[in-house]
Amino acid sequence: MLSAFKYRIYPKPGQELWLKRSLLSLCELCNGLRAKKIEEYKQHGISLTKTGLRALALEERRHRPELQTIYSQVVQTAADRVHIAFSNFFEGRARFPRHKHPRKYLSMTFPQSGFKVNPQRGLYVSGMGYVRIFVHRPPLGRVKRLTIKREAGEWYAIFITEGDAPVKQPIDTVAENRIRGADLGLEMFTTLDNSESVEYPRFLRRSEDKVNALQRRLAHKKKGSKRWKEICFSLARLHLHVKRQREDFQNKLIHRIFSENDVLVLEKLDISWMLKNHSLAKSISDASLGRFIRKAIFKADMLGKHFIAVDPWGTTQFCHNCLAWIPKGLAEREHICPSCGVRTSRDLNSALLIKRLGILSSSPSDGGSSLAEPGPLPSLRGMVSLGAEAGSLRF
Numbered sequence: 001m002l003s004a005f006k007y008r009i010y011p012k013p014g015q016e017l018w019l020k021r022s023l024l025s026l027c028e029l030c031n032g033l034r035a036k037k038i039e040e041y042k043q044h045g046i047s048l049t050k051t052g053l054r055a056l057a058l059e060e061r062r063h064r065p066e067l068q069t070i071y072s073q074v075v076q077t078a079a080d081r082v083h084i085a086f087s088n089f090f091e092g093r094a095r096f097p098r099h100k101h102p103r104k105y106l107s108m109t110f111p112q113s114g115f116k117v118n119p120q121r122g123l124y125v126s127g128m129g130y131v132r133i134f135v136h137r138p139p140l141g142r143v144k145r146l147t148i149k150r151e152a153g154e155w156y157a158i159f160i161t162e163g164d165a166p167v168k169q170p171i172d173t174v175a176e177n178r179i180r181g182a183d184l185g186l187e188m189f190t191t192l193d194n195s196e197s198v199e200y201p202r203f204l205r206r207s208e209d210k211v212n213a214l215q216r217r218l219a220h221k222k223k224g225s226k227r228w229k230e231i232c233f234s235l236a237r238l239h240l241h242v243k244r245q246r247e248d249f250q251n252k253l254i255h256r257i258f259s260e261n262d263v264l265v266l267e268k269l270d271i272s273w274m275l276k277n278h279s280l281a282k283s284i285s286d287a288s289l290g291r292f293i294r295k296a297i298f299k300a301d302m303l304g305k306h307f308i309a310v311d312p313w314g315t316t317q318f319c320h321n322c323l324a325w326i327p328k329g330l331a332e333r334e335h336i337c338p339s340c341g342v343r344t345s346r347d348l349n350s351a352l353l354i355k356r357l358g359i360l361s362s363s364p365s366d367g368g369s370s371l372a373e374p375g376p377l378p379s380l381r382g383m384v385s386l387g388a389e390a391g392s393l394r395f
């Protein structure tokens with residue numbers, strides 16, 4: 001499995017200048033290749049391939065001295081970016097590739113070589129020399145490639161490493177109290193089936209308020225002016241801060257859940273529901289829920305634990321205990337079951353139902369289904385008997 005290890009680097013002024021110039025040249029190169037690809041197609045009906053783009057990039061490098069200071073494989077990966085941008089468009093994943101502004105071209109990749117780490121002298125990067133690196137934790141696995149990235153005025157080295165995933169305990173031997181069902185929500189970030197609930201920390205909201213305030217100030221400034229640029233930079237730094245706070249919160253939460261449990265069961269995020277309930281606040285929190293789920297899948301593999309996704313259909317509308325149909329609106333926070341007398345919070349009921357579904361699916365044949373895997377998810381459909389009126393309802 002691949003993992004990423006990110007370290008801050010501290011280039012000297014001359015090195016920073018080289019980095020900035022190189023990114024600018026690579027950006028120009030990409031824009032040139034993009035234009036070339038479009039032109040070739042218009043004039044001769046030929047679509048330049050990945051190899052063709054790479055050859056063109058190396059040809060450019062031969063004539064332009066500023067590209068010669070950049071490692072040749074880095075120049076090739078810049079050409080690959082153009083190729084990927086076009087494939088993403090042709091395969092329906094993205095818009096037509098646009099002319100890229102240098103402000104948005106922020107990284108360069110060394111796919112195999114051209115760099116090495118020396119414990120005494122720091123990180124050696126071809127073309128730049130030794131740069132000071134802060135290794136706050138050792139990387140694990142074999143280093144496959146290096147990306148140097150600029151983020152709001154700071155520089156980072158990101159190593160992609162390949163290591164062996166730990167062996168997982170067979171899922172059918174996991175004790176029931178080591179299986180956790182979790183309901184993800186808007187008010188409470190998550191509610192676990194052991195009635196623990198976790199809220200988004202307040203400090204995160206405070207930062208988000210600051211972002212909004214800066215955004216309002218920015219709206220009154222003239223675009224491109226000195227003050228506008230200043231606010232843009234503070235905004236970028238603050239966005240980065242919020243992103244890191246959120247990542248840190250989610251990472252720690254997942255780590256804690258997996259250190260106390262062996263299986264985590266979550267609902268698969270329902271895209272159609274998200275599109276129907278479109279609003280800014282929702283889309284922000286949905287995006288962060290999506291990231292949380294992806295992190296959970298990744299961490300499960302990394303730590304040798306299991307992740308199970310279940311169908312979200314009806315998980316708020318049935319009783320976890322007797323599976324009776326208890327319809328409730330979004331505002332109803334209580335779950336009171338007239339059939340069996342159970343009384344819990346709405347979110348806890350969902351978490352318990354999600355866990356129940358997860359246990360059903362934890363047969364040996366199903367070694368922790370991932371979201372990417374197609375096929376039927378464990379679902380309440382078919383488990384519950386609905387009245388005629390309920391059957392026509394959409395959840």
Ligand SMILES: [Zn+2]
Binds near residue numbers: 322337342
């Ligand atoms: Zn009940």
